[in-house]
Amino acid sequence: xxxxxxxxxxxxxxxxxxxxxxxxxxxxxxxxxxxxxxxxxxxxxxxxxxxxxxxxxxxxxxxxxxxxxxxxxxxxxxxxxxxxxxxxxxxxxxxxxxxxxxxxxxxxxxxxxxxxxxxxxxxxxxxxxxxxxxxxxxxxxxxxxxxxxxxxxxxxxxxxxxxxxxxxxxxxxxxxxxxxxxxxxxxxxxxx
Amino acid sequence: xxxxxxxxxxxxxxxxxxxxxxxxxxxxxxxxxxxxxxxxxxxxxxxxxxxxxxxxxxxxxxxxxxxxxxxxxxxxxxxxxxxxxxxxxxxxxxxxxxxxxxxxxxxxxxxxxxxxxxxxxxxxxxxxxxxxxxxxxxxxxxxxxxxxxxxxxxxxxxxxxxxxxxxxxxxxxxxxxxxxxxxxxxxxxxxxxxxxxxxxxxxxxxxxxxxxxxxxxxxxxxxxxxxxxxxxxxxxxxxxxxxxxxxxxxxxxxxxxxxxxxxxxxxxxxxxxx
Ligand SMILES: C[S@@+](CC[C@H](N)C(=O)[O-])C[C@H]1O[C@@H](n2cnc3c(N)ncnc32)[C@H](O)[C@@H]1O
Numbered sequence: 305x306x307x308x309x310x311x312x313x314x315x316x317x318x319x320x321x322x323x324x325x326x327x328x329x330x331x332x333x334x335x336x337x338x339x340x341x342x343x344x345x346x347x348x349x350x351x352x353x354x355x356x357x358x359x360x361x362x363x364x365x366x367x368x369x370x371x372x373x374x375x376x377x378x379x380x381x382x383x384x385x386x387x388x389x390x391x392x393x394x395x396x397x398x399x400x401x402x403x404x405x406x407x408x409x410x411x412x413x414x415x416x417x418x419x420x421x422x423x424x425x426x427x428x429x430x431x432x433x434x435x436x437x438x439x440x441x442x443x444x445x446x447x448x449x450x451x452x453x454x455x456x457x458x459x460x461x462x463x464x465x466x467x468x469x470x471x472x473x474x475x476x477x478x479x480x481x482x483x484x485x486x487x488x489x490x491x492x493x494x495x496x
Numbered sequence: 497x498x499x500x501x502x503x504x505x506x507x508x509x510x511x512x513x514x515x516x517x518x519x520x521x522x523x524x525x526x527x528x529x530x531x532x533x534x535x536x537x538x539x540x541x542x543x544x545x546x547x548x549x550x551x552x553x554x555x556x557x558x559x560x561x562x563x564x565x566x567x568x569x570x571x572x573x574x575x576x577x578x579x580x581x582x583x584x585x586x587x588x589x590x591x592x593x594x595x596x597x598x599x600x601x602x603x604x605x606x607x608x609x610x611x612x613x614x615x616x617x618x619x620x621x622x623x624x625x626x627x628x629x630x631x632x633x634x635x636x637x638x639x640x641x642x643x644x645x646x647x648x649x650x651x652x653x654x655x656x657x658x659x660x661x662x663x664x665x666x667x668x669x670x671x672x673x674x675x676x677x678x679x680x681x682x683x684x685x686x687x688x689x690x691x692x693x694x695x696x697x698x699x700x701x702x703x704x705x706x707x708x709x710x711x712x713x714x715x716x717x718x719x720x721x722x723x724x725x726x727x728x729x730x731x732x733x734x735x736x737x738x739x740x741x742x743x744x745x746x747x748x749x750x751x752x753x754x755x756x757x758x759x760x761x762x763x764x765x766x767x768x769x770x
Contacts, residue, residue: 387528
């Protein structure tokens with residue numbers, strides 16, 4: 305299966321999880337990754353710079369109407385919802401909060417599911433609310449692959465647990481194994 | 497049979513019906529956004545599919561106005577993005593001061609918070625008596641709310657913080673009177689604001705102004721429509737006039753990128769070239 309994009313939702317405990325994730329993903333990891341991290345409306349982009357400095361991949365804030373390119377990691381800006389259009393560009397909105405969150409994981413995931421159908425991987429990591437559960441369901445309905453962090457290994461167990469309770473997730477794994485799986489299924493040639 | 501997504505076809509037919517019957521043109525709004533709003537409206541309405549919504553829109557005016565409300569996002573704040581207003585004070589006010597009469601256009605003013613914020617700044621800078629603020633939106637309900645100038649008391653804490661962060665030095669509570677759960681903005685702020693219904697997609701230039709603020713409206717439009725509306729702004733600005741966009745909007749992807757000079761890149765403030 306040739307996956308074209310990965311969407312990740314992460315909330316409390318997310319900084320640490322993302323640091324680990326980006327230290328493990330190799331430089332040649334080319335499938336674009338799009339992330340909603342719940343974050344305060346007034347936070348600046350300093351943390352993205354820090355994350356980018358420590359990572360093998362190029363990490364940036366998603367811009368309005370920007371085209372999604374291979375090899376990039378995009379993060380939803382604070383205080384905006386991030387959506388993906390059918391032509392694989394980003395839209396931003398300031399619609400009401402969803403699940404008390406803006407950006408909301410559900411908003412990104414639902415639009416990504418429609419845009420990428422079965423070429424999408426959806427991942428829910430640590431967090432202490434249930435944003436992302438509806439989005440994961442939608443990804444599955446559209447034929448995408450779903451992965452949740454094993455709640456027992458997550459800093460905050462509630463968010464992945466909520467997904468697991470609501471649906472039959474394809475994989476439930478600790479973070480390290482999620483990364484290994486991603487490398488395996490998106491870059492099969494490297495393993496032959 | 498052609499390979500067409502039924503939902504998408506239904507959405508485009510619904511938008512066509514809204515446009516032909518009521519004149520509101522959402523056909524070039526961001527598709528993912530419109531789809532999300534329509535799916536939500538459908539779920540709330542209890543109707544089975546979007547085709548049923550289309551029939552109801554055409555025959556039931558109350559349902560149609562409800563849908564129009566659902567498609568118009570009126571989320572706003574006073575002094576939203578305080579750093580932006582600080583830049584207005586520092587970089588834009590000196591330009592405005594050079595004009596004997598100042599005309600400002602807030603396009604997509606929603607319930608008015610942005611226009612009242614601007615009126616406060618103009619008053620503090622001693623310019624308000626020679627200023628007219630045109631505040632426009634296509635959402636009549638939002639406009640009526642704006643005109644009343646009555647806001648929930650519960651928002652004032654956030655607005656006050658924003659005001660202070662934006663460089664405001666007065667007591668913010670001096671700009672309104674509280675009564676029970678609400679506040680009402682001072683008449684002295686309202687007096688030079690002209691509220692008007694204007695649709696950026698279907699209406700044309702209505703005044704020549706020195707400053708346009710259109711924040712968090714264009715993000716809802718596709719690139720083609722953004723270009724069209726940017727042309728309207730360009731034609732409405734005097735030479736040397738100032739255009740302010742939302743913190744995530746820019747001229748970068750538009751045809752008019754070369755016709756403006758950046759005043760404050762981060763705060764998305766641009767000056768029309770002479
Ligand atoms: C999210 S609000 C932004 C309010 C304010 N400018 C701010 O940034 O806080 C967007 C506003 O744009 C208005 N709008 C959307 N499409 C429009 C159109 N075609 N013509 C005029 N106003 C429009 C909506 O009714 C809504 O009030």
